[in-house]
Amino acid sequence: MAAYTGMDNGSPALPRSLEDVRITGLPPVAFYISDFITAEEEKILLAKIAAAPKPRWKQLTHRRLQTWPSDLVNNKLVDAPLPVWLQEPVISRLKSIPISRDQASSHVFCDSPHGAPNHVLVNEYPPGIGIMPHKDGSAYHPVVCTVSLGGSLCLNIHKTKVDGTLDTEPIWRILQEPRSLLITSADLYTEYLHGIADIAEDIGLSEHSIANWGLLRDSASFAEGRSQRLTRTSLTYRDVMSVARLGNKFSFLQKR
Numbered sequence: 343m344a345a346y347t348g349m350d351n352g353s354p355a356l357p358r359s360l361e362d363v364r365i366t367g368l369p370p371v372a373f374y375i376s377d378f379i380t381a382e383e384e385k386i387l388l389a390k391i392a393a394a395p396k397p398r399w400k401q402l403t404h405r406r407l408q409t410w411p412s413d414l415v416n417n418k419l420v421d422a423p424l425p426v427w428l429q430e431p432v433i434s435r436l437k438s439i440p441i442s443r444d445q446a447s448s449h450v451f452c453d454s455p456h457g458a459p460n461h462v463l464v465n466e467y468p469p470g471i472g473i474m475p476h477k478d479g480s481a482y483h484p485v486v487c488t489v490s491l492g493g494s495l496c497l498n499i500h501k502t503k504v505d506g507t508l509d510t511e512p513i514w515r516i517l518q519e520p521r522s523l524l525i526t527s528a529d530l531y532t533e534y535l536h537g538i539a540d541i542a543e544d545i546g547l548s549e550h551s552i553a554n555w556g557l558l559r560d561s562a563s564f565a566e567g568r569s570q571r572l573t574r575t576s577l578t579y580r581d582v583m584s585v586a587r588l589g590n591k592f593s594f595l596q597k598r
């Protein structure tokens with residue numbers, strides 16, 4: 343049976359199950375879907391991000407980010423829905439793909455506390471700018487879904503050396519194309535670090551160096567082994583484990 347289900351009316355062809363798009367050769371578990379959203383959906387998402395009110399952006403030294411629905415406070419999320427443009431089409435599509443063909447009702451968030459992501463980070467990376475190797479920590483259920491927009495870049499996976507310090511040389515590299523979805527979880531979440539190099543071009547790309555080479559939409563375009571960075575915006579979907587109700591402190595303000 344074909345690995346992909348063909349769909350029309352503006353939806354991409356999604357894999358029949360995540361096991362069809364598993365990045366083999368990486369520690370458990372990672373999946374890569376090259377065409378998770380359409381070019382039209384990518385355009386709409388980028389326009390929504392650009393239209394967000396200015397105070398939504400947190401400016402770091404070299405890049406900026408948005409946090410939806412809000413920043414965490416003491417590793418807790420204040421209960422609030424994600425805006426509809428971050429729910430649709432991404433979350434319903436994530437939940438529509440079974441983990442394996444014989445578990446039709448399973449999906450990547452079915453074991454997470456809220457059964458779906460409740461938090462999205464929008465990270466914008468101009469060419470030359472990345473993010474230091476890090477772990478995402480204990481606030482989130484250990485499943486990370488990243489939708490890439492605008493440009494390609496490599497996510498580097500690092501291990502810690504026996505003395506506990508970071509091995510600055512990545513042990514694996516995952517190439518993320520625009521409109522793709524990368525799912526990382528389990529050991530990749532808890533045991534390894536991930537980061538993006540501060541470079542204007544990713545080099546040394548080949549089937550030997552890139553873990554998801556066989557799952558790329560267009561590996562031919564990287565045949566020279568190089569990929570010029572453009573501005574790449576990512577949507578990082580996660581389930582924050584602890585959600586705090588705002589309480590009824592202000593209930594006297596609400597109309598009965």
Ligand SMILES: O=C(O)CCC(=O)C(=O)O
Binds near residue numbers: 465473478536576578
């Ligand atoms: O932009 C990315 O793909 C990675 C972002 C990330 O690692 C984070 O925000 O924790």
Ligand SMILES: [Fe+2]
Binds near residue numbers: 476477478536
């Ligand atoms: Fe991260």
